[in-house]
Amino acid sequence: MDSIGLIREFLEERLGVTPEGVVPAASLAELGVDSLMMLELIFEFEDRFGAKLSSGLATPKTVGEMVTLMDSLIAEQKS
Amino acid sequence: MGQRRVAITGLGLVSPYGGDLEDFFSRLIAGESAIHHLLTDDVPRPLSMPFVSCPAFDPDTALGKPLASMMDRFAQLGMAAAFAAWDNAGLSRGNESGTDSRERWGCAWGTALGGTLAYEKGYRELWQQGRERLSPLTVVLGMNNAANAHISIQLGLGGVSMSHTVACASSAVAIGEAFRRVRSGEASIMLTGGSDVPQAYGVARAWEALRVMAPGNAENAAFACRPFAADRRGLVLGEGGAALVLEDWAHAQARGARIHGEIIGYGTSCDHSHLVKPEVAGQIRALKDTLTDAGLTADEIDYVNAHGTATSEGDPIEIAALRCIFGDRASRLAVSATKSMHGHLLGAAAAIEAIITVLALREQTVPPTAHLQEIDPACAGVDHVTSARRQPLRAALSNSFAFGGSNAVLAFRAAMPETR
Numbered sequence: 001m002d003s004i005g006l007i008r009e010f011l012e013e014r015l016g017v018t019p020e021g022v023v024p025a026a027s028l029a030e031l032g033v034d035s036l037m038m039l040e041l042i043f044e045f046e047d048r049f050g051a052k053l054s055s056g057l058a059t060p061k062t063v064g065e066m067v068t069l070m071d072s073l074i075a076e077q078k079s
Numbered sequence: 080m081g082q083r084r085v086a087i088t089g090l091g092l093v094s095p096y097g098g099d100l101e102d103f104f105s106r107l108i109a110g111e112s113a114i115h116h117l118l119t120d121d122v123p124r125p126l127s128m129p130f131v132s133c134p135a136f137d138p139d140t141a142l143g144k145p146l147a148s149m150m151d152r153f154a155q156l157g158m159a160a161a162f163a164a165w166d167n168a169g170l171s172r173g174n175e176s177g178t179d180s181r182e183r184w185g186c187a188w189g190t191a192l193g194g195t196l197a198y199e200k201g202y203r204e205l206w207q208q209g210r211e212r213l214s215p216l217t218v219v220l221g222m223n224n225a226a227n228a229h230i231s232i233q234l235g236l237g238g239v240s241m242s243h244t245v246a247c248a249s250s251a252v253a254i255g256e257a258f259r260r261v262r263s264g265e266a267s268i269m270l271t272g273g274s275d276v277p278q279a280y281g282v283a284r285a286w287e288a289l290r291v292m293a294p295g296n297a298e299n300a301a302f303a304c305r306p307f308a309a310d311r312r313g314l315v316l317g318e319g320g321a322a323l324v325l326e327d328w329a330h331a332q333a334r335g336a337r338i339h340g341e342i343i344g345y346g347t348s349c350d351h352s353h354l355v356k357p358e359v360a361g362q363i364r365a366l367k368d369t370l371t372d373a374g375l376t377a378d379e380i381d382y383v384n385a386h387g388t389a390t391s392e393g394d395p396i397e398i399a400a401l402r403c404i405f406g407d408r409a410s411r412l413a414v415s416a417t418k419s420m421h422g423h424l425l426g427a428a429a430a431i432e433a434i435i436t437v438l439a440l441r442e443q444t445v446p447p448t449a450h451l452q453e454i455d456p457a458c459a460g461v462d463h464v465t466s467a468r469r470q471p472l473r474a475a476l477s478n479s480f481a482f483g484g485s486n487a488v489l490a491f492r493a494a495m496p497e498t499r
Contacts, residue, residue: 016144039216
């Protein structure tokens with residue numbers, strides 16, 4: 001599964017958000033991701049991809065930013 | 080500031096029968112048991128015991144996914160009960176603006192176990208599934224004040240938000256403390272009640288180890304809990320949530336709210352002698368304090384919803400305390416233990432029983448102790464109601480006597496006819 005797929009699945013399962021609305025420009029806050037849900041989403045990502053997000057990183061604001069962050073970590077993991 | 084009368088304007092619960100409040104009471108009146116046989120798929124030793132569950136309760140449907148996913152089941156049951164009570168009181172959800180500020184309205188909630196299930200899930204993941212870390216939500220799911228915190232957020236209550244953990248008296252204390260705040264004028268509305276989920280594996284096993292749990296199988300589980308009966312075998316645990324809206328009488332009248340009944344007294348005590356062996360003297364103190372607090376004499380009480388868990392030791396002590404308080408009139412005092420039907424909800428027990436007591440007064444009908452055929456001579460001396468009975472009821476008590484020796488009693492009065 002790719003990053004956007006994981007985000008879509010997570011938001012549908014946890015918040016009942018329809019996957020069609022989870023597009024790169026969408027604001028995570030508007031989709032219902034508050035600071036706690038963000039922690040849980042990062043946890044889920046780390047779990048699935050065996051990656052570790054540095055706690056010093058700026059918190060992504062949009063789905064697109066989250067995807068970019070996740071993709072870069074996955075790439076790092078592979079290199 | 081003078082003392083206010085305190086109206087009960089909202090009642091709500093998650094019914095083990097699956098229906099609404101009226102359905103719940105009508106089934107109790109019919110003597111119908113909600114107890115079933117619980118058989119889990121835990122390996123290697125499943126839970127197998129009489130139990131009360133709320134199988135029709137779907138948190139995603141009741142609360143919506145975003146809210147439900149932030150809660151452990153005890154908070155889900157509590158939130159659903161609170162919403163039901165709030166709707167029942169005719170109050171709007173969410174933060175109100177305007178004249179009727181909710182900044183001083185509060186929530187007092189009872190739970191014995193809190194989010195034990197969330198922690199149990201954590202243990203299972205760490206120890207059984209070999210995982211190395213837990214969901215970051217575990218703390219906010221597991222904390223004992225999760226239910227009241229969610230309730231205060233969802234209903235926009237800006238005053239005190241607190242949880243009370245006093246074993247089987249948790250929600251009696253929560254209701255009593257909420258009552259005092261409305262009576263004093265500190266809050267014109269308090270949402271109160273309790274919720275608990277005792278089917279955490281470790282919790283249910285721990286109760287089994289105490290040897291106070293009634294045995295039963297798929298055929299006879301419904302009749303497993305028989306308070307005051309000669310053949311009683313112990314208590315039956317259950318999950319649930321129950322909530323009440325307590326409101327300043329004048330406030331309730333001003334907005335034209337339906338008043339189900341009045342809460343008039345609250346008394347507490349501690350046996351200060353033994354953790355699990357109840358004592359007559361301690362229970363008498365709580366009963367006397369409650370009557371004094373309510374400004375009533377024992378002669379004005381027409382019904383007692385007993386703590387009545389169906390343990391060999393607890394039931395006779397409670398009856399002895401009632402006989403002492405009610406004297407010659409004890410034999411004519413209607414008493415019933417509805418745990419025979421809805422089970423023992425631990426921290427939610429007093430809340431569900433408070434609702435039943437209020438409905439008994441409102442409907443002028445005493446619900447029965449189910450499955451009580453032969454009364455234990457040690458429990459004799461009061462008027463055990465074994466099938467529902469209509470009779471004039473002016474005021475009633477609801478007893479909660481907890482492990483730890485903590486006793487709490489609530490007193491209620493039927494709403495005056497002109498306010499009904």
